[in-house]
Amino acid sequence: MPSPNILLSTPNPHKLPSTVAREDEHLLVAAAKKGDTAAFEELVSRYERKIFRLTMNITGNREDAEDAMQDAFLKSYAHLKNFQGDSRFYTWLVRIAANEALMRLRKRRPNQVSLDEPIKGEEEDLMPREIQDWGPGPDQRFAQTEMREILSSVIEQIEPEYRMVFVLRDIEELSTEDTASALGLSVPAVKSRLLRARLKLRQKLDRYFKQGGAN
Amino acid sequence: MNCDEVIRELSNFIDGELDAATKHEIESHFVECHECKLVVDQTKMTIKVFCDCEPVELPGDLRNRLHEGLRRKLREATQ
Incomplete structure (x- = not known):
């Protein structure tokens, strides 16, 4: 050795x-x-x-x-x-x-982060409101540094329970099963939170990506 | 399938985890519902922009601290 x-x-x-x-x-x-x-x-x-x-x-x-x-x-x-x-x-x-x-x-944030409890409002209406067209290539309207800042800002705005699942599943590309195992959640809970995380992030990006948005 | 049912299946649709019949139902819904199609396309775009964002190089000071700290602790652990 x-x-x-x-x-x-x-x-x-x-x-x-x-x-x-x-x-x-x-x-x-x-x-x-x-x-x-x-x-x-x-x-x-x-x-x-x-x-x-x-x-x-x-x-x-x-x-x-x-x-x-x-x-x-x-x-x-x-x-x-x-x-x-x-x-x-x-x-x-x-x-x-x-x-x-x-x-x-x-x-x-000792009282705010709990992965193993049902999240209040998980049965809420999921259908987004006031859906606006983003036009072609909305991400291309931003410089790379600006895009990084936007993504960093929007991901911080969603609750950790959703953020963790999105980060592991979509950014790090872990399987649903590996994500569930890493977070001590059931597979249905991961799927449910991933759906909500994706919809929440879409909604947060809307103000930047909609045509004539915050650019 | 109505809009609410389509949105509930949105992740499974994007991840290709639906059976052919349900996938076809959703695609048929898109023909009549431009808004649901927009939500699906924009959600796909949302995932894409996060995935496309390459991690930046660690700032030199952070990288040095990380490696020096690791070397010190690994040295302590092996002594």
């Missing part, structure tokens, strides 16, 4: 002393399981942007998102021996990061 200290002192984390090929995730995971921290750091480098986006989307708070990301990577390393490889490493990592982010969100 390589000495962790030697590998950790590698000047550029993108340059692996390891012979593991970059595209072979399972080899990196196998090497990391054996204590090759450089292999693990390569996994971190691959997924840090996506994991930070995930923790930012869930917590809506930069400090919490940073802490959740760091703890997610640390926990994934500590529990790597339990990773059986029956799902992608990234899917497993997303579940850990989502839990870390959710814990911080609950600390910040």
Whole structure:
């Protein structure tokens, strides 16, 4: 087993002393399981942007998102021996990061975040009102930076119970079953909340995307 | 199928999880109901814009903090 200290002192984390090929995730995971921290750091480098986006989307708070990301990577390393490889490493990592982010969100809003209780108003009328045409390519009317700000703003406006499901299912593309398992919800509850999350976000984007909207 | 029933099946329709008969019913509804078609198309667009939004590079200071913090803690754990 390589000495962790030697590998950790590698000047550029993108340059692996390891012979593991970059595209072979399972080899990196196998090497990391054996204590090759450089292999693990390569996994971190691959997924840090996506994991930070995930923790930012869930917590809506930069400090919490940073802490959740760091703890997610640390926990994934500590529990790597339990990773059986029956799902992608990234899917497993997303579940850990989502839990870390959710814990911080609950600390910040202790009475507002409960995933396992029925949500008041879930039987409400779902049909949107005042539906207006967005015209062709509504997203093309915005610069990339502006679009990021809009998306970040609208996702923060919907309740965490819906946001979590949308983030895992639609942005991270976990299956309905994996999303349910990660959040401790039933599959019907995930489906129900995903539908509402999608409709709520559509409604929030309407003010930007409708023709002659807030641009 | 009325508008409310169509909207309740919207996610299943978008995700391709409906049987052929229900899918056909919804598509027939769209011929007569422009508003439901708009809601479905706009919901698809909503998902697309979130999926298309690539995560940005971590700011240098954050990346350094993350990697230095991980190295320190992993070193502590292996000693």
